[in-house]
Amino acid sequence: MIAQMLRVTEKEALTPLVTRFRFEHPDGAPLPLFSGGAHVVVEMPYGDMLRRNAYSLISAPDDGSGYEIAVRREDNGRGGSRFMHGNVATGDLMAVTSPFNLFSLDLRARKHVLIAGGIGITPFLSQLHQLSRMQVPFELHYAARSREEAAGLTFLPSLPHIHLHISNEGNRMDLGAILSGQPLGTHVYTCGPEGLIAAVEDAARRHGWPAAALHSEAFLSPPPGKPFKVTLARSGQTLTVGPHQSLLEALEAARIDIPWSCRGGACGQCETAVTSCKGRIEHNDHWLSDDDCAAQTKIMPCVSRFEGQELIIDR
Amino acid sequence: MTRVTFSPSILSRPVYAPLESHGAGPTIMLCDAEGAAAILDLAERDPAVMDYAHVIYIPSGSDYTVRMRALEARQYHEAPSYDAITARYRKALADATMGTRLYLAGTEGLIGKAAAEALAAGLPAQAIQAEHRGSIARRMQCVHCKGVTEDVTTDPFTCSHCGLTLFVRDHFSRRLGAFQGVCVDAETPGEVPERQEILP
Numbered sequence: 216m217i218a219q220m221l222r223v224t225e226k227e228a229l230t231p232l233v234t235r236f237r238f239e240h241p242d243g244a245p246l247p248l249f250s251g252g253a254h255v256v257v258e259m260p261y262g263d264m265l266r267r268n269a270y271s272l273i274s275a276p277d278d279g280s281g282y283e284i285a286v287r288r289e290d291n292g293r294g295g296s297r298f299m300h301g302n303v304a305t306g307d308l309m310a311v312t313s314p315f316n317l318f319s320l321d322l323r324a325r326k327h328v329l330i331a332g333g334i335g336i337t338p339f340l341s342q343l344h345q346l347s348r349m350q351v352p353f354e355l356h357y358a359a360r361s362r363e364e365a366a367g368l369t370f371l372p373s374l375p376h377i378h379l380h381i382s383n384e385g386n387r388m389d390l391g392a393i394l395s396g397q398p399l400g401t402h403v404y405t406c407g408p409e410g411l412i413a414a415v416e417d418a419a420r421r422h423g424w425p426a427a428a429l430h431s432e433a434f435l436s437p438p439p440g441k442p443f444k445v446t447l448a449r450s451g452q453t454l455t456v457g458p459h460q461s462l463l464e465a466l467e468a469a470r471i472d473i474p475w476s477c478r479g480g481a482c483g484q485c486e487t488a489v490t491s492c493k494g495r496i497e498h499n500d501h502w503l504s505d506d507d508c509a510a511q512t513k514i515m516p517c518v519s520r521f522e523g524q525e526l527i528i529d530r
Numbered sequence: 531m532t533r534v535t536f537s538p539s540i541l542s543r544p545v546y547a548p549l550e551s552h553g554a555g556p557t558i559m560l561c562d563a564e565g566a567a568a569i570l571d572l573a574e575r576d577p578a579v580m581d582y583a584h585v586i587y588i589p590s591g592s593d594y595t596v597r598m599r600a601l602e603a604r605q606y607h608e609a610p611s612y613d614a615i616t617a618r619y620r621k622a623l624a625d626a627t628m629g630t631r632l633y634l635a636g637t638e639g640l641i642g643k644a645a646a647e648a649l650a651a652g653l654p655a656q657a658i659q660a661e662h663r664g665s666i667a668r669r670m671q672c673v674h675c676k677g678v679t680e681d682v683t684t685d686p687f688t689c690s691h692c693g694l695t696l697f698v699r700d701h702f703s704r705r706l707g708a709f710q711g712v713c714v715d716a717e718t719p720g721e722v723p724e725r726q727e728i729l730p
């Protein structure tokens with residue numbers, strides 16, 4: 216991934232848990248434009264480790280003057296978001312990749328229905344810019360626990376087709392109502408917790424929607440787990456993956472060159488062949504098919520782990 | 531009756547599985563001639579599929595009218611031709627919402643035209659099912675003059691618009707709902723292979 220050093224020019228708390236960051240080129244040079252739903256990966260030098268986290272861009276896709284992201288602090292997470300909140304200050308230089316989009320709008324759609332849960336609002340903020348330029352019909356449904364926690368509120372224009380569902384105000388999202396009566400050619404996009412994505416898929420199936428009209432993005436962060444050993448077929452080297460480290464990070468720490476993009480089990484870039492597996496791969500990705508998972512001949516190092524006697528991968 | 535098994539071909543050539551019921555739900559059904567038998571079979575397998583169905587039948591010489599009426603679909607129309615029913619069909623698509631299923635049955639010409647119309651109206655391809663019954667005549671587009679010749683039963687055939695002799699290809703355009711016909715004697719004008727009945 217191509218990364219460039221960008222300067223943090225703004226840092227603003229949106230809610231007690233969510234902070235907005237703005238990055239600009241140190242010389243004021245324009246940054247590559249992107250499309251709504253794109254993300255960047257931010258590198259965080261973190262002790263002796265390099266963490267790389269993917270964040271959706273929330274700024275306007277046609278504005279190259281800077282990139283903005285919103286980071287939710289996960290106190291029980293692996294530390295990336297705590298680092299962003301606690302250690303990053305305006306004026307700092309950070310390595311930020313070029314934008315990459317795994318959650319773009321389907322431009323054939325007649326209408327777009329966007330469903331956001333919590334911090335899942337972020338990719339839609341850039342899509343809203345794109346949708347209003349394209350002047351196509353859309354509606355946004357944004358569910359949050361409370362107004363105080365709804366970081367997206369600052370950015371949302373007050374429009375009749377932007378709906379807030381605040382659960383502590385007793386106005387929960389009714390997926391059946393959202394999905395019925397939509398005109399032909401409507402596409403639905405969901406971003407948020409896995410439970411929300413599953414609920415939308417379920418409701419859509421019950422209402423007869425074909426799967427091709429549904430899109431979702433759930434960025435996984437690499438789940439922690441027990442440490443495990445992995446052997447690299449090409450060099451014979453054996454590495455140990457730490458409990459809070461991903462296999463991808465362990466490979467990177469050993470200076471093994473491996474392609475990646477989303478670092479969340481969604482893009483397929485890091486797919487690696489398994490040459491021997493005595494044990495069980497914990498497939499945590501959204502990429503491999505069920506058959507691939509069962510065969511244990513492939514692994515996605517950005518999120519998946521292993522338990523057993525021997526894992527040899529083709530790296 | 532007359533369910534045709536087509537010989538294996540390139541990926542572009544549509545294949546038609548027997549219609550499979552998605553149960554009671556908003557449904558548009560359009561069939562011509564022998565296609566009515568496919569709808570009758572479907573309804574026999576799952577009568578609930580008729581509960582919210584809007585059925586359009588173009589008999590074109592076949593006679594399933596008594597049995598089709600007896601299905602008691604929510605809405606039922608008979609029409610003398612596809613052109614005569616196009617306005618009603620378009621209106622049905624315009625009023626339809628996501629979740630609506632489209633069942634097409636009959637000749638390839640009808641299936642091609644009706645599917646193209648539905649896709650243009652925004653119906654997802656996955657919501658369309660088609661079963662071929664009856665004549666294997668094809669709807670062909672001349673790739674040279676772009677004119678469409680209906681009911682082509684021989685290969686090669688003469689383009690009804692520009693008069694070129696065209697070879698019947700299996701290459702299908704979903705947007706146009708037609709197969710592609712390509713000049714058969716472009717290199718050696720006048721050297722035309724013998725005309726044969728097209729095969730399934």
Ligand code: FES
Nearest residue numbers: 478482483485517
């Ligand atoms: S980096 Fe995208 S799936 Fe691993």
